[in-house]
Structures are given as C-alpha cells and as structure tokens.
Amino acid sequence: MNVADKKRLLREMLFARRFEERCYEAYVERKIGGFLHLYPGQEACAFGVMEAARPGRDYVITGYRDHVHAIRCGADPKAIMAELYGKETGSSRGRGGSMHIFDVEHHFMGGYALVGGPFPLAAGMAKAIKMKGDDDIAICFLGDAANNQGTFHESLNMAALWELPVLYVCENNLYGIGTRIDRSTAVVEQYKRVSAYGIPSDQIDGQDIEVVFKAAQKAVKHVRSGKGPYFLELLTYRYRGHSMSDSNAYRSKDEEKMWSKRDPIIMLRDRLIEAGEITKDDYKAMDTEILDQIEDDIIAYAESSPEPKVEELEKYVLAENDPWVRGGKN
C-alpha cells in the first residue's frame, strides 16, 4: 500500500464516516424512516478488505449495515441517500430502504435483513462463478452474532465441500444488538469455529486498515486461486447503537473510550501526518470538502428527487411480460 493509496483510503473512509453521520441527522429530522444501522467505527473492515479485492467486479453481499459496502463497490452515494429518503431515484427505487441497498451493475448484490441470510447466497454466487470458469470471487461481510445461525454452518460446510470461491468476512464488533458475544457464543473466537469445516482463517485487528489489507490480500489470493473458501475475523467496534432505536446502554463508557482511541480513520490520519505526507490542515480541508459535497450534492439530490408513483406499487413483484408464463412459443 503506497502513500497515494493511503491518502485515497483516508478520504474514502472519512467520506463514509461523514455520510453515515449525515444519515443519523436525517433520521433525527425524520427524513429517513425504518431501521437504520450505521457503520462508524468499522470503516477499515470494508475498505481494507475491498482494497485487496476488485471492487465492482468481485461479488459483494452483506447484511443490513450495508451503505458503506455498497459505496465501496462503486454505488453512487446520491442513489443510496435517495434510497434512504425513499425516493424513486434511490438505488432500489425507494422499494428497499436502508437495509436493502443493491447495485447489481457494480456487483453489490445486496443488503439483507435476516441475520445470516447472505451466507448461502454468497456460496451460491461462488458456485455460479466457479461453473462459469470466471476468476471473480464472492465476498460476504456479516457480523459476529450471525455466526450462530444455522446458515453459517450449512454454508461453510457446502463451500468447503465444493471448494467454492467465497471469502467470508466476520466483522466482529463484539455485540449482536445488546448481547455481548461471550453471552451468546460458546466459542468467542470466531476464526476457530470454521476449523470444524477445514476452512483456513485469521483473526486480526479490524481497526488498522493496513493490517486488514494485508490479511485480506492473503485471503483473497487463496480464494481466487481456486483453493476454496477463507474466513477472516476482524476485531472491530461500532460507535453508535445497533440501530437508531437502540439506546446503547449495555456498553460501559470505559469500553467505548478504549475503542475510540483505536479509530481507524484517526490512526491512518496520524500515521500520514507523522510521516509528513499530510498536514492537519490538509485533513481539515478534506473534511470540509466532504461535508460540502454531502450537503450540496447528496442531500440536495435526495431532497429534490421524486417519490415513487403509487400506480407503480405492484411493479417489480414478478417479471414483466415473461413469455414462459404463457407457455412460451407454443
């Protein structure tokens, strides 16, 4: 990872942070409805892993905390914000919402709200990749608590059995909503659990993007070379509550403070400043630029976009004019 990459990543992560914080505000203003799960604190996970992959080409799938993964794959942040606003210009035309961001053109294959739902979908995408003989891979980002679903075990077994090109990334933020991992999970160290399926794995610091990148390079290389699945456990932390409706009362101030000292953006920023690659002012200017962009381009776009038409309520339920519904060419 060279200096230019680091500077770009700093900007991208800061953008993601500010984007999510602006979502928070818009939610408080009641511009955004439903459930809203934000990503601040975990940025190095998505950006570090994707830095080692091919964003826009490799197929990415995740849960409901999905805005930033979509952005990193190449989705237009304007379309994501418009989606959160429920607008027709949203990435899912206002039909999906925060938990269901999709950008299939950029191979971001969706955000799914059922905990553990994407595990088998990712394995299936990997099956399709393998059958077509492509060298793309499927990458599945999910949380720690998702690993207690049956789909985790069923999917790991099949992925290993059939040597499917899928990378499972566990963003272990230590909590499933308000239940800390040691209260829900017999084996706290998630990377150990996959050894039951003979899948290679690592547990690493998810707050240091350079560490994540390095581990992801190894993992991606393994998967892309046809050796089957890989499992990466990234130790991380979310700063806000699980969702906007979460009071976040179950975590101690000490714990929060400890993690805030390991902020992925601040750590990278300070490293670049120390190396003399950027100044504090550069960083501030960048931040201002980002905030302006979010306000002037992204929020303005979401605000001014049209609502979906009620007449189109039933569009997208089934395929339109599919000839096989009528028996095809008979």
Add this chain to the structure above:
Amino acid sequence: MAELMYWEALRRAHDEEMANDPLVICMGEDIGMAGGTYKATQGLYDKYGAERVIDTPISENGYTGLGIGASFLGLRPIIEIMSVNFAWLALDQLFNSAAKVRYMSGGQLEAPVVVRSPGGVAHQLGAQHSARMEKVFMGIAGLRVVTPSNPRQAYGLLKSAVRCNDPVYINEHELMYNFKGEVPDEEYFHPLEGSEVAREGKDVTLFGYNISVHWCLQAAETLSQQYGIEAEVVDLYALSPLDRAGIRASVNKTHRAVIVEEAEAPVGVGSEVMAIINEECFFELDAAPVRVSAANVPMPYNHTLERAAIPKADDVVAAVRKMFGK
C-alpha cells in the same frame, strides 16, 4: 403421444432443459448418484456430471439459499426438496430472499429458481411426513406456485418454470409419481398461469388441483351416472396467481361451486377460491359454495383415522348431492 409416468415426465423435462442450457443445474438430497427418491433426475448424474447434478447435504435452508445465490448470477437451479415437510426449513431463503429480491432491489436482481417438492398424504407416513403446504407458498408475493395433476402438466410446467425469470414452487404429490398420462412427443411448455377444464359440465363446478382433480373427475362420473348431474371439473394447476377469469367463467356457467382440497380448510385454496367467487360472481350463484377439505389435525398414523382425515371422491359426491337436495 407417448404415455409416460409422472416421474418420467419430470425426468424428461429435467433432461431437456439441462441439454438446452448449460446453466441449468439440479440440486437436492440423493438426486445425483442415487438417482432421486422419486427418480425425477434418474440418469442425469451420469449424463451431466457432479457439477450440474448436485447431491447436497441435508441442509434445506442452506442449499436452497445457495441455489438462489447461484441464480443471481444467471444459473438456473432446479432444487428438489425431498419432501415438502422438510421445505419448512427452507422457507426463510425461499420467502425472504428469492421471493423478495426483485422488489427490494427495485427490479435490479431476480432469482429464477425452481423448487419442486412432493407434499400430500401418502400411506401412513404420520404427522411429520404428510404436510400439504401449498397454502403456505401461495400467500407469498413474488413467488409463483403451480401444481401438476398429470404427467403432461408435470413435464410442461417444469419446463416453463425453468425458463421463467420468477422463482417458481412446484407442488408435487408423494402418491402421483407413478400416475400415467399422455405427454406430447414434441417439446411442450405449459403456461404458469390459468386453469384447465378437465371435464365439461353445466350443473356444478368442481374445483380441484393436483390429486384432488382425480377425485373430482371420479365424483363427476358418479354424479352423471347415478344422479344425472353434469359436473364441470376445473383443474387449478396454478395456485399463485389463481385464475380469477377461469374461476369466474366456470361459475357463471354452472352457478354452483364445490372446492376440493386434500389440505385442511383454514386459510387454504378453498377459502381463497371461495373468496374469489364471492368477489367475482356472487349474484350468479344458485347455491352457497362448499368446501371439501381435510380434517384439521396432525395426520394420524392409524390407517382408518388417516383415511377419515382426508377427502375422497365419495365426499365430493355427497357434497354435491346435498347442494342439490338429492
């Protein structure tokens, strides 16, 4: 036209669709090397190989989800679930992922999977192997549900389902795989919507689907020969969406309706068809529509109790006679 057994018709459809498109794959428990519990994929493992005819572990939700994920990237999986009773475990992926992905992605993504599974009551298989689950599938927006009553439909519905871009659930029946019937020699695609008049009649419409079509046909013969009542039998091979126009046309002609289902009455095909009749042709009715359904019990093992729990042709005859006061 050749006479084929129901399982042979399914096997032929699998074979033709796999030959036609290298992206068609089959998945399920024991479907490959073992040839399939009901032989619907017999011989295909040797012909197409283990990559395309996949013996899965016993992980219904897992392999159904895997098939759905593969369909996102253009594969056309035909997923066999060994028995509909086990499909409960796969409903999460089928309902939450396959049925909803088109809508919640605003039309960007689709899941063209076929899930086929035998339901129904066989012979003394007990409470956990006798589910009739069509009512569960047909309430889900984004999912098509069809249910073949004969080999021609079994063949043609599977072929259309494979090519259709929507997820399709095909409801088969444990007892019907050896049913015989004519199947066109040339390639045939059955519509996934609509209904078929299996027997013309003018006095009363008997609505059936899958195995109950056969009870209706049997009952119609008895009614004609012994009571001079000419029953029309409508085969509802498409359960979702149901054929409103077909239901209306037949009831407008006969002015009487009996719905025959092997499933329990609550929240079922019968209640749904009755609601449609109410909405579409209430003022055409000469009598209140009637359901002939199964007892609302977990299926008993005892043979006599089991037979008492599900309808038969005689029950249909009795319901019609009562309606006519004969």
